[in-house]
Amino acid sequence: NTTLHVKFWYDHVEGNDGKIHWKIRKRDIKYEVGRAYFRLENLLDVGPHICKSLFNAVVENLTVFLDQVSFDEMMPEKL
DSSP states (O other), rough: OOOOOEEEEEEEEEOOOOOOOEOOOGGOOOOTTTTTEGGEEEEEEOHHHHHHHHHHHHHHHHHHHHSOOOOOHHHHOOO
């Protein structure tokens, strides 16, 4: 088994529904798998297999986080 460490920074913002949501600073999200480090915006460059593995691990371990953030916000910003 490989341990996945996820570090991310966020701000609390009030949404249109009046509820407080997490605004993820996506450029600061970092993944550490073993001795390999990945920044969020570079995930698409490391190949589909590791992307799928990382995403599955995030889904499994950060369900609360994912419940509050749309999938679009998890994706790297388009250039």
